Amino acid sequence: MEKVDLTSLPGKIPIGISCLDELTGGGLESEVITEIYGEGGAGKTNISMQFAISTIREGGQVLYLDTEGFSVERFLQISGGDSSMADGLILYRVSSLEDQDLAILRVPKILEKTRKVRLIIIDSFTEYFRLEASADAASRAAGFQKELSSLAASALKFRVPVLLTNQIYQSPDSGNLHPFGGYVIDHVMKAIFRVEKTKDGKRRLVVVKHRSIKEGTSREFRITEYGLSCE
Numbered sequence: 001m002e003k004v005d006l007t008s009l010p011g012k013i014p015i016g017i018s019c020l021d022e023l024t025g026g027g028l029e030s031e032v033i034t035e036i037y038g039e040g041g042a043g044k045t046n047i048s049m050q051f052a053i054s055t056i057r058e059g060g061q062v063l064y065l066d067t068e069g070f071s072v073e074r075f076l077q078i079s080g081g082d083s084s085m086a087d088g089l090i091l092y093r094v095s096s097l098e099d100q101d102l103a104i105l106r107v108p109k110i111l112e113k114t115r116k117v118r119l120i121i122i123d124s125f126t127e128y129f130r131l132e133a134s135a136d137a138a139s140r141a142a143g144f145q146k147e148l149s150s151l152a153a154s155a156l157k158f159r160v161p162v163l164l165t166n167q168i169y170q171s172p173d174s175g176n177l178h179p180f181g182g183y184v185i186d187h188v189m190k191a192i193f194r195v196e197k198t199k200d201g202k203r204r205l206v207v208v209k210h211r212s213i214k215e216g217t218s219r220e221f222r223i224t225e226y227g228l229s230c231e
Helices: 018-023 044-057 072-078 083-088 097-114 127-131 137-158 182-186
Strands: 033-037 061-066 089-093 117-123 162-166 168-170 177-179 191-197 203-209 218-224 227-230
Touching (some): 018 203, 018 227, 033 044, 044 061, 044 072, 044 083, 044 227, 061 097, 072 083, 117 137, 137 162, 137 182
Parallel strands (some): 033 162
Antiparallel strands (some): 191 203, 218 227
């Protein structure tokens, strides 16, 4: 059994956008997994990139597993055209669910080797699970649990936050929108945020689950040419 030194616990990873840092209580919490979900085009990837850039600016590296088609141009645009920012990004493009399994299994070795990674991002965690039309609910749930257990162990061992983005689906019964994976994923998350579009073109980040922030708390922001901005 390991005794925890509470005076040496790692701090949070801020996004560097005042209204969103205020909403999240200072940013992403280390040693746990945070989920951000929302419809396509709502801003999940922009938020992920903004967290990555903030981390790199503070001298850390970011391990970024991409299933969505990472835009280097957009990353550099948000970073203000500073090409040196790419040096702090360890980017892996994942091409299948099997590839994602292998990438997540390699995470501890990558972190052990570099010792400079301060944030792990997977954008999007559920993309290939969603595309596996032949998978039944039980095998999909087992896949979720296997990968999430591995990520949770890495977060705890290396004392870093993990950020996952997630897709949504519409319930055939209620018509409501829910994050893909349901309870299996929700149960593991220590923090869950929903990002949504507003009628006037803004975005809203809403607290769905958090250990210290009231559910339903939200902040509005805009996605601009150079990243995210508060109103």
